[in-house]
Amino acid sequence: MTEVTEKRETEATQVGPVKVLITDRIAQEGIDLLRTQLPEAQVDERIGIKPEQLKAIIGDYTALVVRSETQVTADILAAATNLKIVGRAGVGVDNIDTAAATRQGIIVVNSPTGNIIAAAEHSVAMLMALARHIANASASMKAGKWEKSRFLGVELRNKTLGVIGLGKVGMAVARRAQGLEMQILAFDPYVSPEQARKANVTMLSLEDVLRQSDFVTLHTSLTSGPNGTRGLLGEHELSLMKPTARLINCARGGLIDEEALLKALNEGRLAGAALDVFSQEPIKDNELLKQLVSHERIITTPHLGASTEEAQVGVATDVADQIVSVLRGGFPRAAVNAPLILPETLKVLQPYMTVVEQMGRLYTQLQPGPINKVELVYSGEIASYDLRPLQTALVKGLLESISDAHVNMVNAQVLAKEWSLEIVEQKSTTPAEFANQVTLRVFNSQPTDALLTGIPGSGEEQIATLSGTVIHDEARIVRVGRYWTEFAPEGYILFCQNLDQPGMIGRVATVLGKANVNIQHMDVGPSTRKPRSYSKNASALMIISVDDPIPDWAIDEIRKTGDIFGVKLVNL
Ligand SMILES: NC(=O)c1ccc[n+]([C@@H]2O[C@H](COP(=O)([O-])OP(=O)(O)OC[C@H]3O[C@@H](n4cnc5c(N)ncnc54)[C@H](O)[C@@H]3O)[C@@H](O)[C@H]2O)c1
Numbered sequence: 188m189t190e191v192t193e194k195r196e197t198e199a200t201q202v203g204p205v206k207v208l209i210t211d212r213i214a215q216e217g218i219d220l221l222r223t224q225l226p227e228a229q230v231d232e233r234i235g236i237k238p239e240q241l242k243a244i245i246g247d248y249t250a251l252v253v254r255s256e257t258q259v260t261a262d263i264l265a266a267a268t269n270l271k272i273v274g275r276a277g278v279g280v281d282n283i284d285t286a287a288a289t290r291q292g293i294i295v296v297n298s299p300t301g302n303i304i305a306a307a308e309h310s311v312a313m314l315m316a317l318a319r320h321i322a323n324a325s326a327s328m329k330a331g332k333w334e335k336s337r338f339l340g341v342e343l344r345n346k347t348l349g350v351i352g353l354g355k356v357g358m359a360v361a362r363r364a365q366g367l368e369m370q371i372l373a374f375d376p377y378v379s380p381e382q383a384r385k386a387n388v389t390m391l392s393l394e395d396v397l398r399q400s401d402f403v404t405l406h407t408s409l410t411s412g413p414n415g416t417r418g419l420l421g422e423h424e425l426s427l428m429k430p431t432a433r434l435i436n437c438a439r440g441g442l443i444d445e446e447a448l449l450k451a452l453n454e455g456r457l458a459g460a461a462l463d464v465f466s467q468e469p470i471k472d473n474e475l476l477k478q479l480v481s482h483e484r485i486i487t488t489p490h491l492g493a494s495t496e497e498a499q500v501g502v503a504t505d506v507a508d509q510i511v512s513v514l515r516g517g518f519p520r521a522a523v524n525a526p527l528i529l530p531e532t533l534k535v536l537q538p539y540m541t542v543v544e545q546m547g548r549l550y551t552q553l554q555p556g557p558i559n560k561v562e563l564v565y566s567g568e569i570a571s572y573d574l575r576p577l578q579t580a581l582v583k584g585l586l587e588s589i590s591d592a593h594v595n596m597v598n599a600q601v602l603a604k605e606w607s608l609e610i611v612e613q614k615s616t617t618p619a620e621f622a623n624q625v626t627l628r629v630f631n632s633q634p635t636d637a638l639l640t641g642i643p644g645s646g647e648e649q650i651a652t653l654s655g656t657v658i659h660d661e662a663r664i665v666r667v668g669r670y671w672t673e674f675a676p677e678g679y680i681l682f683c684q685n686l687d688q689p690g691m692i693g694r695v696a697t698v699l700g701k702a703n704v705n706i707q708h709m710d711v712g713p714s715t716r717k718p719r720s721y722s723k724n725a726s727a728l729m730i731i732s733v734d735d736p737i738p739d740w741a742i743d744e745i746r747k748t749g750d751i752f753g754v755k756l757v758n759l
């Protein structure tokens with residue numbers, strides 16, 4: 188990250204002859220903006236260029252503009268010796284190796300809001316087309332037929348629409364469907380019931396939304412990991428839907444198990460589906476996807492969610508504007524990477540940024556759900572620094588595991604505001620338990636997980652607490668709820684709350700041994716700090732870092748072991 192900062196500071200402010208390359212089709216307005224605002228620049232369009240050709244010429248260019256088709260791989264970036272910025276005219280940056288770009292000091296910008304309405308309207312178009320068999324009826328007429336009785340549709344009025352993911356696009360779809368007199372149910376673990384109530388949306392569990400809806404539309408980001416959305420609708424979830432129900436996916440292909448969907452349609456367990464996105468795009472010779480798109484009860488579009496004139500003008504001018512700003516030494520509005528921290532400050536804060544980011548990730552995995560307010564309490568010398576990078580790290584840790592958001596110094600505050608995340612800071616240069624310590628306190632409207640809360644009766648029952656520090660330049664979590672611990676926040680970690688009595692470690696270790704899972708590190712945190720007072724019936728927290736994921740049966744077995752309660756596995 189230091190490399191990135193240095194490169195930006197020394198190079199990004201230089202205004203010189205620049206060359207901009209555009210490799211996917213974007214709106215002319217974006218190209219015009221680049222040409223008028225950077226009159227000294229050469230703007231070249233090479234739409235559909237082959238990867239090897241791109242690799243051969245990219246070394247000449249200062250800026251690259253793409254949509255989702257050009258694959259900006261680490262290999263291409265390695266040849267991009269003069270590249271300062273990649274502009275993605277759209278939201279998803281799955282086609283850009285942002286980690287490689289960051290390593291090379293190349294800023295990646297996108298347009299996070301430019302195509303929300305386009306995606307929402309496309310979803311509604313799919314909803315209506317599904318209800319009235321528009322695609323099949325049109326194909327039948329083109330084939331010279333008049334099959335009036337074959338295409339009996341259903342009305343949307345008084346039907347129930349289940350929205351999975353009530354973010355920017357999901358909410359826009361819900362509002363539009365309310366205009367069609369549909370009832371809206373939604374599942375989104377990160378949206379508070381109050382927010383939903385204000386929008387006249389009923390929040391339910393995923394299972395209940397699937398069971399009760401006549402139409403289900405997906406609008407979550409695609410994320411991996413234990414609470415990730417990859418494969419969110421698998422065989423089991425699809426089996427909960429009514430056989431008359433229809434499914435719409437204009438979000439990301441990987442959200443649905445496509446094989447299970449094909450099976451459900453073939454077995455008549457689902458009335459239809461509309462798909463704009465696929466696990467492989469273009470689908471080329473993928474047999475499963477070919478069968479899916481040609482299925483009678485499926486309607487499809489080739490990832491057209493953002494393809495409206497208005498959205499394309501919006502995203503193209505948005506990224507062109509940011510490219511101009513960055514090449515003139517200014518700040519991008521929506522940078523996906525690009526930390527902007529002074530190297531000296533970064534050197535001190537870097538390990539604490541890791542502590543805070545990992546505390547955010549740990550919190551989200553231990554207690555998924557809406558957050559009202561977050562407090563960062565700093566104690567020790569660290570409190571005398573400009574700690575905004577730590578706030579950024581926290582927003583990154585909290586949001587990146589649940590959304591498409593790419594958090595950095597430039598967009599952290601904007602994103603926190605968008606997610607109604609209130610962050611307050613408390614600073615004291617007087618050391619607390621450790622010379623330098625950061626404590627995260629999260630205030631929820633929902634009951635806080637017992638693992639994270641203070642001692643019953645302490646007045647802190649509703650506050651989730653995690654503390655961290657840096658030992659030998661490495662991040663350590665030193666407190667989880669009421670328990671004092673010491674562990675590195677990385678990899679697979681098993682948390683077991685248990686009765687503080689002899690024999691507990693052995694019980695858990697035996698199950699892990701049976702599952703052939705190797706323990707890398709183990710710590711047992713008592714619920715009081717030293718001097719430790721052992722008392723009967725007190726609880727302790729076992730923290731076990733393991734080399735591999737723990738199979739579900741082993742977690743179940745540990746959970747059923749006597750005197751163990753609150754078992755959770757996280758992957759940081
Ligand atoms: N088809 C297209 O051309 C097109 C265009 C724009 C956006 N998109 C896609 O649409 C999706 C939504 O975009 P957005 O801008 O609304 O994103 P967003 O980040 O505003 O909203 C995503 C929502 O998903 C929720 N979520 C996260 N994990 C969840 C889970 N496990 N279960 C249920 N909800 C969960 C989040 O809380 C958030 O509210 C993204 O996947 C985006 O890439 C597609």
Ligand SMILES: O=C(O)[C@H](O)COP(=O)(O)O
Nearest residue numbers: 254255276277278279493
């Ligand atoms: O991520 C996005 O912005 C949408 O999925 C649209 O992608 P596109 O620019 O390739 O149409």
